[in-house]
Amino acid sequence: MSRSPTSHEDVREQKGEGMMHPDTNTVASREEHSRERVHQLLPEAGEKPDLYSLISVHDFEDVARNALAPKTWAFYSxxxxxxxxxxxxxxxxRKLLLRPRVLRDVRQVKTKRKVLGHESSIPVFFSPAAMAKLAHPEGEIAVARACGNQGIVQIVSSNASYPLADIVSAGSLGQHFWLQLYVNSERHKTEQLLQHARELGVKAVVVTVDAPVPGKREADERIAAENVAAAISGAVATNDKKGGGLGRVMAKYIDASLxxxxxAWIRRVSGLPVVLKGIQTASDAQKAVxxxxxxxxxxxxxxxxxDTTQPAMVTLLEMHKCCPDVFQRLEVYVDGGFTRGTDVLKAVALGATAVGIGRPWLYSLCYGQEGVEHLIDIVKDELETSMKLSGITDIDEAQPSMVNTALLEPLIRGSDSHPWIRWKPNAKL
Structure with missing residues (x-):
């Protein structure tokens, strides 16, 4: 029986290189060097190197692979x-290439940016991720404190391992929390959660729209699940005849009829700004407006x-081609695979208000709150360096002329219609 790969080196062992055709030699070289460096710092298997010996987001992933329990690693990765x-x-x-301007005074740079009216220290927020307590006893509590100290938004997962009230109370004065929402098939429970969130001072509700049912994550299914429960949604993970996938069995409460x-109901009940998480086409971006x-x-x-859905940056470029006015009507965020300050800079230059980071903060939790803060420091430092080397001093100066998008342009659709297939089914989408 073949196994599902859970790490980048496993992906390279498969036939084919995916839709982006990466330069696998370059990718392999970077990852081999990173793993070799981290493993040199590990006296024995399972031990973690000194936190401040980690100098990139990738280093946290390599440590987490070694430090987390096998089931936790499978669930997260x-x-x-x-x-x-x-x-x-x-x-x-890596397909988006920067076009720096030179001979500019870049001694000081400003990375602050407004996100839904709130000033963030960098154009980055933490995307929602479930069951952070599996990585560290303080879980989302540690993340809340780190985000408060660093001045960025934390989106709390519906499947967080601590109650929402505990997470919010751990934050600092004026800190902004958003709640990620999976609508419960028992809708009165969703209404109770939204009202509770508003009472706690949560600033926005982030409705996940790309997962009416869970995806098939084979690595997660193959390792038996222990009985763990999410404190906010009440979802409980158990094993069944399909396997032990935490992501699947904890999603049984989700309402697929959303x-x-x-x-309008979500807005009325919550009284909060609504963010749709999981937009993947320009058409749905326009519909959101x-x-x-x-x-x-x-x-x-x-x-x-x-699987095989397009990356957020492809959707971002598709929006510029098909519905550019949307950028003037609402804020546009992106997430998925952002691991470098250059990634953040390119996204902002191409019209994103801010960038979400998910798995990396879970991996950094191997070191608790201090690890999460160090992760944010790394991203901020890389962003500042990238800005200076690109010739800008304020993140608001980032603009499309800074990015060569030619390598991605063949993937960008100009409309919902196929460019040359004329056959159409009888049913309408």
Missing amino acids: SAAADLVSHQANLTCH NWEDL DYGVEAILLSNHGGRSL
Whole structure:
């Protein structure tokens, strides 16, 4: 029986290189060097190197692979089916090339940016991720404190391992929390959660729209699950005849009937700005404007939902081609595979208000709150360096002329119609 790969080197062993056709020699070289460096710092298997010996986001992943329990690693790192989308997310950013301007005074740079009216220290937020307590006893509590100290938004998962009230109370004065929402098939429970979130001072509700059912994550399924429960949603992980996938069995409560008309209900009950997480086409971005949401998060769920979906940056470029006015009507965020300050800079230059980071903060939790803060420091430092080397002093100066998009342009669709297939089914989409 073949196994589902859970790491980048496993992906390279498969036939084919995914939709982005990455330079696998370059990718392999970077990852081999990173693993070799980290492993040299490990006295024995299972021990962690000194936190401040880690100098990149990738280093945290290498440590987590060694330090986390096998089931936890499988749950955090796994992606759907053949990992095509997961790998495409990573390689996509390497296809966007920066075009620096020179001979500019870049002694001081400003990275602060408004995100839904709130000033963030960098144009980065933490995307929602479930069950952080599996990585560290303080879980989302440690993340809340780190985000508060660093001045960025934390999106709390519906499947967080601590109650929402505990997470919010751990934050600092004026800190902004958003709640990620999976709508419960027992809708009164969703209403109770939304009302509770508003009472706690949560600033926005982030409705996940790309996962009405869970994706097939084979690495997660192959390792038996222990009985763990999410404190907010109440979802419980158990084993069944399909396997022990935490992502699948904890998603059984999700209402697969959720549709566009339900957004008015969510807004009415919560009284909060609505962000749609999981927009993957320009058409749905335009529809989000029509339904009056405040922001959209372009995302393919980290490659964990439907495999072979396009990366967020491809969708971002598709929007510029098909519905450029959307950028003036709402805020546009992206996530999926962002591991470098250059990735963040390129996304902002191409119209994203801010960038979400997911798996990396889970991996950094191996070191608790201090690890999460160090991760943010690394991203901020890389962003500042990238800005200076690109010739800008304020993140608001980032613009499309800074990025050569030619290598991605063959992937960008100009409309929902296929460019040359004329056959159409009888049913309409």
